[in-house]
Amino acid sequence: MNRFYSTTAFAVLLLFISIGVNAQTAQTKLNQVELMKQFIGTWKSDFGEGSAMILEYTPYGNAIVGNAKIVSKETALDNKKYFLGYDEKNDKIIVAILHYNAPIIEITANWFISKDIMNSVPYQYISNPENATMKWKFEFKSPDKFVISSLQNNIYEVVDEWTREKK
Numbered sequence: 001m002n003r004f005y006s007t008t009a010f011a012v013l014l015l016f017i018s019i020g021v022n023a024q025t026a027q028t029k030l031n032q033v034e035l036m037k038q039f040i041g042t043w044k045s046d047f048g049e050g051s052a053m054i055l056e057y058t059p060y061g062n063a064i065v066g067n068a069k070i071v072s073k074e075t076a077l078d079n080k081k082y083f084l085g086y087d088e089k090n091d092k093i094i095v096a097i098l099h100y101n102a103p104i105i106e107i108t109a110n111w112f113i114s115k116d117i118m119n120s121v122p123y124q125y126i127s128n129p130e131n132a133t134m135k136w137k138f139e140f141k142s143p144d145k146f147v148i149s150s151l152q153n154n155i156y157e158v159v160d161e162w163t164r165e166k167k
Helices: 002-025 032-039
Strands: 041-048 051-060 063-072 075-087 092-099 105-112 117-122 136-142 145-152 155-166
Touching: 032 063, 032 075, 032 092, 032 105, 051 075
Parallel strands: none
Antiparallel strands: 041 051, 041 155, 051 063, 063 075, 075 092, 092 105, 105 117, 117 136, 136 145, 145 155
16 A cells, blocks of 8 residues: 555656646747837937937837937937847847947847846857857836846846837
């Protein structure tokens, strides 16, 4: 009789483990394109002393195009172009940033880990983001506010706060 209870308990344990494993593997994949659309609109980040960056993201098919300007007391200091598109092969959002005043292109690989949090690394780390020398986290605090944190010394530190000016 004791052996029967042990065998039954073991079988129930295996059943719970298999249900747990199946539940984890059955989790639905996040729709990166739909989540990326949270960025559409006009956003502003104040730097203090009358300086700010204004970023306007507009849809372009299933992608997003952005125009950014850095202003100081209403004088434009710099302009940037943003291109956001989904890379199906890697299940990542690729962001390319072109600077107007410099021959620079920044490219990052980005992916949502929840509906409110997107991770980002330099593109060269797309295959192994855990080895990235720089990492960022975008966190939507509300539909009209997100913060960007950078990882330094294994601690995320807020570097920018963005507020939606209009949709």
